Amino acid sequence: MGGLIGFFCSAASLYLAGSIGYLAYLFWEKGGLLRSARLLLGGAFLFHTLFLGGLTVVKGQLPMTSPFEAAGFFAWAIVAATFLSSVRYRIGILGAFSLPLVFLLVLSASALPKGALLQESFLRDGYFTLHTLFSFLGYAAFAMTSLTALMYLLLERQLKTKQVGRFFRRLPSLELLERLHGQSLGLGVFLFLVGIGFGLIWSQKVFGWILNRDLKALLAFATWGLYLALFAARSAGGLRGRRGMVASILLFGWVLILFFGIRHSFFFQTVS
Amino acid sequence: MSHFVVVGISHKTAPVELRERFSVGLAHVPEWFRTLSEATGVVSGVYLSTCNRAEFYAFLPSLDGELTRLRRFLGESGGLTGSELKERLYVYDGERGIAHLFAVASGLDSQVIGESEILGQVKQAYQTAQEVGWADKRIHRLFQHSFQVAKRIRTETGIGRGLFSVGSAAVALAEKIFGHLSRRRILMIGAGKIGEKTIRHLMEAGADSIWVSSRSFSHAQEVALRLKAEAVPFDRFSDRMREADIVISSTASPHHVIHREMLSSLMRERHHRPLFLIDIAVPRDIDPSVHQLEGVYLYNIDDLEQVVARSRKDREREMEKGLLLAREEARKTLRDLSE
Numbered sequence: 337m338g339g340l341i342g343f344f345c346s347a348a349s350l351y352l353a354g355s356i357g358y359l360a361y362l363f364w365e366k367g368g369l370l371r372s373a374r375l376l377l378g379g380a381f382l383f384h385t386l387f388l389g390g391l392t393v394v395k396g397q398l399p400m401t402s403p404f405e406a407a408g409f410f411a412w413a414i415v416a417a418t419f420l421s422s423v424r425y426r427i428g429i430l431g432a433f434s435l436p437l438v439f440l441l442v443l444s445a446s447a448l449p450k451g452a453l454l455q456e457s458f459l460r461d462g463y464f465t466l467h468t469l470f471s472f473l474g475y476a477a478f479a480m481t482s483l484t485a486l487m488y489l490l491l492e493r494q495l496k497t498k499q500v501g502r503f504f505r506r507l508p509s510l511e512l513l514e515r516l517h518g519q520s521l522g523l524g525v526f527l528f529l530v531g532i533g534f535g536l537i538w539s540q541k542v543f544g545w546i547l548n549r550d551l552k553a554l555l556a557f558a559t560w561g562l563y564l565a566l567f568a569a570r571s572a573g574g575l576r577g578r579r580g581m582v583a584s585i586l587l588f589g590w591v592l593i594l595f596f597g598i599r600h601s602f603f604f605q606t607v608s
Numbered sequence: 609m610s611h612f613v614v615v616g617i618s619h620k621t622a623p624v625e626l627r628e629r630f631s632v633g634l635a636h637v638p639e640w641f642r643t644l645s646e647a648t649g650v651v652s653g654v655y656l657s658t659c660n661r662a663e664f665y666a667f668l669p670s671l672d673g674e675l676t677r678l679r680r681f682l683g684e685s686g687g688l689t690g691s692e693l694k695e696r697l698y699v700y701d702g703e704r705g706i707a708h709l710f711a712v713a714s715g716l717d718s719q720v721i722g723e724s725e726i727l728g729q730v731k732q733a734y735q736t737a738q739e740v741g742w743a744d745k746r747i748h749r750l751f752q753h754s755f756q757v758a759k760r761i762r763t764e765t766g767i768g769r770g771l772f773s774v775g776s777a778a779v780a781l782a783e784k785i786f787g788h789l790s791r792r793r794i795l796m797i798g799a800g801k802i803g804e805k806t807i808r809h810l811m812e813a814g815a816d817s818i819w820v821s822s823r824s825f826s827h828a829q830e831v832a833l834r835l836k837a838e839a840v841p842f843d844r845f846s847d848r849m850r851e852a853d854i855v856i857s858s859t860a861s862p863h864h865v866i867h868r869e870m871l872s873s874l875m876r877e878r879h880h881r882p883l884f885l886i887d888i889a890v891p892r893d894i895d896p897s898v899h900q901l902e903g904v905y906l907y908n909i910d911d912l913e914q915v916v917a918r919s920r921k922d923r924e925r926e927m928e929k930g931l932l933l934a935r936e937e938a939r940k941t942l943r944d945l946s947e
Contacts (some may be wrong), residue, residue, distance in 0.1 A: 491784065509783060510783060
């Protein structure tokens with residue numbers, strides 16, 4: 337991994353520079369700042385992809401077996417989601433909200449254990465790979481729901497306080513944010529469910545039991561259930577607008593607690 | 609060696625009743641140039657005549673005789689004499705004159721700072737001069753460059769951004785809530801002129817489904833016909849509010865027409881789908897407390913005017929940057945022209 341760490345550090349530095357560029361654009365509307373921030377984001381994503389790709393080749397499997405790799409992949413998936421959403425919905429400013437989160441994830445990843453906390457043989461399984469892949473893609477979709485929710489609440493506050501300033505101009509419409517929020521939520525619920533499904537199959541295959549004494553899996557189920565409830569409430573016409581957005585942010589806060597507070601302390605120690 | 613000069617009158621130096629005397633219609637420009645040439649000896653230049661300014665741009669061999677004759681000719685054509693001529697008619701030459709042209713073309717010198725119509729008017733004035741053979745090589749170079757500088761100023765500063773009227777503020781707010789306005793439904797309660805004007809702004813932005821409701825149904829039908837809208841009886845407007853996205857209210861009612869209780873239950877039925885209310889009536893038609901309801905955004909005429917004023921202040925802050933750019937470009941242009 338030694339040689340590849342250079343790619344990781346380059347990506348982290350460019351994420352930081354990109355975050356600064358995007359935040360500067362948020363306050364000073366200069367086209368040059370946005371273009372520079374996008375370039376930095378593109379460069380960071382390239383280095384990050386090279387790092388993960390290199391690691392995949394070296395290990396012979398997707399690099400999601402250690403807390404360090406998991407957090408790194410999570411950050412990468414958020415950047416990929418940012419790219420897709422920015423292109424699909426033409427939201428140039430999305431990076432200003434996602435990049436600081438990505439940088440913090442990458443920064444915290446470097447402080448997490450770099451070795452696998454489970455036996456390698458348990459993790460060299462196609463079901464485990466699919467479980468982690470879909471779960472993290474689901475997490476990235478949930479991250480998008482919270483980021484769009486944050487943008488929605490900022491814009492909504494400006495409309496309510498009637499403070500129509502420069503910041504106001506850069507944010508997309510409430511309708512677009514509501515749509516992106518709903519689609520990310522639906523996609524996240526689906527991907528996470530698939531991830532849980534593969535996780536259960538893997539658990540049964542490797543340990544011979546499903547959910548037995550596994551707090552992490554139970555909490556993951558509960559998280560998915562909460563997101564499903566939010567999705568169902570939205571689809572039924574309730575929890576739209578402000579309240580739905582607040583719920584999204586709270587839920588993603590819970591996801592982060594689960595990710596850093598439970599996954600990397602309790603889970604790996606208990607199971608291994 | 610020739611000197612570039614601008615002689616003119618604008619909204620900054622004269623009221624409209626004076627400015628209008630300098631107006632020359634397109635059809636009369638060739639004749640106006642002939643008369644100018646006979647009176648002053650000047651044979652090239654551009655005459656810009658808009659509702660806010662009348663300016664003549666030219667390269668003169670000296671700043672003595674021809675300029676004095678030019679000033680007198682222009683003053684007399686607008687009926688100005690003596691002290692009025694001195695007070696109202698300005699003369700800028702050299703770098704300052706070129707910077708002024710750049711400021712005019714970019715909208716920096718306009719009454720509504722940053723408006724873009726002026727660039728088209730400057731282009732038209734130049735084209736007219738070209739057609740009558742009054743745009744010589746230097747005029748051609750200078751004006752072509754002025755179009756590029758105007759574009760640069762508008763791109764690099766925020767003078768062209770923002771909102772210029774109450775109608776455009778209503779459109780900008782509606783677009784921030786709903787995105788593109790096509791397929792958005794608008795209900796107009798009361799059929800006043802400002803309401804109709806606001807509707808037209810929203811229609812220009814893509815809104816095409818409009819209902820008009822007024823206490824006088826025949827008046828509602830009349831307005832609906834003009835707007836290609838549907839007239840709705842006044843006692844049925846609340847039914848339409850369930851479906852509407854934007855409501856513009858401008859009745860002459862002395863009391864609120866839309867109350868909090870009414871809207872509170874309506875919003876529940878709408879599952880809190882956003883509703884943008886524009887109250888342009890005085891006294892107000894809509895209970896101001898409805899703005900606190902989730903999904904309701906209420907803006908009255910003062911709120912909209914404040915939005916426009918804030919945008920104007922932003923543009924004014926950008927103006928200084930624009931003027932600096934105009935001066936910097938004028939310096940370079942003067943150097944290029946004298947080479």
